[in-house]
Amino acid sequence: MSINSSNITTCLWFDGQATEAAEFYTSIFPNSSIGHTHHYPKYGTENHGHKAGSVCTVAFNLNGHSFVGLNGGPHFKFSPATSFQIMCDDQKEIDHYWEKLTIGGNAKMIECGWLQDKFGISWQVVPKCLVEYLEKGDQEQKERVTEAFMGMKKLEIEGIQKAYAGA
Known part of the structure; x- marks a missing residue:
């Protein structure tokens, strides 16, 4: 699945749970799928702070709505405000x-x-x-x-x- 520039894609920041979340949500919603998974490269570790080869992003679709799960780390948490x-x-x-x-x-x-x-x-x-x-x-x-x-x-x-x- 590629990101379509004509649509809005929701990016969700996880602390290492992006793949688990994508699998969980696609098991619940009809017409859903997991797309491309991108892994952190060996370069830039000093900036991103993640182990080379670990999952960086997972693209997934829930019944027509595009999401990207980002394993960004513990810096941000979800809030009921959204x-x-x-x-x-x-x-x-x-x-x-x-x-x-x-x-x-x-x-x-x-x-x-x-x-x-x-x-x-x-x-x-x-x-x-x-x-x-x-x-x-x-x-x-x-x-x-x-x-x-x-x-x-x-x-x-x-x-x-x-x-x-x-x-």
Whole structure:
């Protein structure tokens, strides 16, 4: 897989876990693949500080979104200030992503459909109907829906639909 200059590619900074992360994510998302792996050269060690031949970057694609995993070292950590939204059609899809992405993740960072995986990356697992209800509903419906999903950890479509309907 090559980097396409007409698209935006997300680069994720890891501390030696880029290959493991690429394998983990491509096992979860459909239509995903791992592309080119680049290794640190023997020259420049004084600058990059990594062993020659160790993995520098791994290109991967998750259902049409391009990523590069960079083994940059311990200097930077992921923050919930940046997250990836997964828009889901149904509860089965929500359950799939929730179950897979929470394995080994940070249990303290689970609320309102938001989770943090074992690498520290934050994800929002969201039913498409939630966005629709918040865009198209009247003020009372929007308030009920917001109150309902704010009280959930994993988002449950049935509860959101009931709130929208006023049940």
